Amino acid sequence: MLNSLAVAKLLLEIQLPSLEDCWNEGNILSSTNSLEDNPYKPGTANFHHWQDGWWFGKFKDDDTNDYLKKAANDEIVEQQKIIGIN
Numbered sequence: 553m554l555n556s557l558a559v560a561k562l563l564l565e566i567q568l569p570s571l572e573d574c575w576n577e578g579n580i581l582s583s584t585n586s587l588e589d590n591p592y593k594p595g596t597a598n599f600h601h602w603q604d605g606w607w608f609g610k611f612k613d614d615d616t617n618d619y620l621k622k623a624a625n626d627e628i629v630e631q632q633k634i635i636g637i638n
Contacts, residue, residue: 557635571601571627578605597630 569577574592578601581588590606592599 568631569598571597571630574598574601575605575608578602578607579609580605582606582609597626601626 578590582605590599590602592602
């Protein structure tokens with residue numbers, strides 16, 4: 553029998569893009585002057601990280617590492633909420 557925590561982690565990885573990926577997507581789209589809107593639900597961590605990446609790409613902020621560290625930390629917290637650890 554499969555470990556239910558392992559299955560939950562696998563499903564999260566398949567169904568949810570990482571927050572870093574969301575940030576990178578927003579960054580790339582702003583750099584290419586794409587008119588695509590934020591595809592994530594407002595109020596979610598994915599939405600906020602996409603926005604941060606978009607603004608970073610638009611104005612070339614110098615704090616890339618701070619954004620990526622925040623994205624990694626926020627992603628862990630979001631996954632723990634979904635799984636029910638915290």
